Amino acid sequence: MPGEAWTSKRLLAWTTQAFEQHGIDSPRISAEMLLAHVLGVARLKLYMDPDRPASDLERAAYRDLVERALADEPVDYLVGQAPFFSMMFKVSPAVLVPRPSTETVVEHVLQHARRTPGFAAPSVADVCTGSGAIAVALARQFKRDKTPATVVATDLYGDALAVARENAERHGVADRIDYRQGDLLAPLAGERFSYLVSNPPYIPDSEWGAVAPNVKDHEPTHALRGGPDGLDLVRPLIAGALDHLRDPGQVVIEIASVQKDAAIALAKDAGLRNAAVLVDHEHLPRVLVADTP
Numbered sequence: 584m585p586g587e588a589w590t591s592k593r594l595l596a597w598t599t600q601a602f603e604q605h606g607i608d609s610p611r612i613s614a615e616m617l618l619a620h621v622l623g624v625a626r627l628k629l630y631m632d633p634d635r636p637a638s639d640l641e642r643a644a645y646r647d648l649v650e651r652a653l654a655d656e657p658v659d660y661l662v663g664q665a666p667f668f669s670m671m672f673k674v675s676p677a678v679l680v681p682r683p684s685t686e687t688v689v690e691h692v693l694q695h696a697r698r699t700p701g702f703a704a705p706s707v708a709d710v711c712t713g714s715g716a717i718a719v720a721l722a723r724q725f726k727r728d729k730t731p732a733t734v735v736a737t738d739l740y741g742d743a744l745a746v747a748r749e750n751a752e753r754h755g756v757a758d759r760i761d762y763r764q765g766d767l768l769a770p771l772a773g774e775r776f777s778y779l780v781s782n783p784p785y786i787p788d789s790e791w792g793a794v795a796p797n798v799k800d801h802e803p804t805h806a807l808r809g810g811p812d813g814l815d816l817v818r819p820l821i822a823g824a825l826d827h828l829r830d831p832g833q834v835v836i837e838i839a840s841v842q843k844d845a846a847i848a849l850a851k852d853a854g855l856r857n858a859a860v861l862v863d864h865e866h867l868p869r870v871l872v873a874d875t876p
Contacts, residue, residue: 589642592633594618598649605653607797613658614649620662621645655796668720672750677742678714679806684863685782687870688835689720691861692778696730701831704731705777708827710767710820712736713806715747715760717780722756735761737770740805767816768823775829781820782837787813790839813839814849821849825875832875843868 587593595614602610615626621644622629622637637645648661659665659680664673667681668689674680696702705725709718718736725732734756738744744762751757763770786794786807798807809815817838824834834855838846843860850858855873863869 588636590634590636591618591622591629594637594642594645595629601649601653607652607658613652616658616662617648617652618645621648655800657797657801660801665714667714667716670720670723670754672714672716672719673746673753674714675746676801677740677803678746679782679802681714681716684865684867684869685716685837686720687861687863688717688780688782688837689724691835691870691872692721692780693724695833696725696732696777697728699831702777706733706775706829707735707778707780708771708774708776709734709736710771710779710781711783711806711816712738712747712762713743713782715750715762717782718747718760719750719754719756721780722751722759723754726756726759732759733761734759735763735771735774735776737763737765737767739764739766740803743803743806767819768827771827775827775832777829777832778835779820779824779827779832780835783809783816783820785809785813785817785837785839785842787811787839787841790841809839812845813842814845817842817846818849821846821853821855821871821873824873825854828875830875834871834873836871837869838871840867840869846871 598614599611602613607613619626621641652658659674664671665680668686696705707721712718715736718734722734741764744764748762751760784807786809788811847858850873854876856876858873860868861870
């Protein structure tokens with residue numbers, strides 16, 4: 584209405600509707616993230632003071648971010664952080680935005696290490712670490728559990744490793760993670776680990792056209808595309824796993840759901856046993872696990 588103040592409640596309602604119409608994922612949460620970022624408060628604070636009027640400068644800054652989000656720029660990049668495993672991680676166009684499906688990797692390793700003989704003091708190699716989400720989440724939880732664990736995180740790209748190091752500092756585990764730059768398994772030469780984990784690029788060429796614009800046009804392509812069948816990086820990771828696993832040891836790799844059968848076949852061909860694919864939070868087959876012989 585004319586003269587009505589643009590309060591937090593009104594801004595969120597208007598933006599949520601605009602995001603819904605544009606098809607943005609989680610429109611209400613996205614609106615909350617942007618407004619909380621502009622106001623410099625936690626999202627909960629927006630509901631503790633819903634009638635707070637925004638200043639002209641705040642409205643201008645918020646309007647700019649909303650316009651960029653409506654132009655398909657990822658909200659997580661706009662606010663510079665994204666949630667993963669109940670933590671907030673710094674993100675930038677140098678790294679993928681962490682997804683809930685990847686939490687399956689972390690959950691599995693933690694539960695497996697707690698209940699499986701031979702994994703009481705695990706060592707973990709996280710290949711294609713990106714933002715460091717997997718490595719940091721594991722190192723932090725192992726630290727909380729007072730588990731003597733070591734973590735090595737590798738990535739081909741130095742700008743990604745810079746983000747990963749910042750996330751390790753943010754969550755107090757910088758002293759528990761050894762970051763190394765290099766191609767896939769090359770930085771691990773001569774070493775063996777309890778777990779070889781990875782969230783590599785795995786989108787097949789045939790599915791690239793269907794990828795949402797906010798992902799395809801903004802997140803790093805080299806961290807998404809996996810070649811004709813999506814297995815260009817998954818294949819060498821599985822093939823070389825036994826050279827870098829202790830006995831007992833386990834490989835844990837995120838894949839596309841359409842790659843389930845192919846990934847299991849690759850694991851068997853590589854001499855791994857008990858190959859299976861775990862379902863993620865959407866009950867889709869997304870994480871290959873396989874044991875040493």
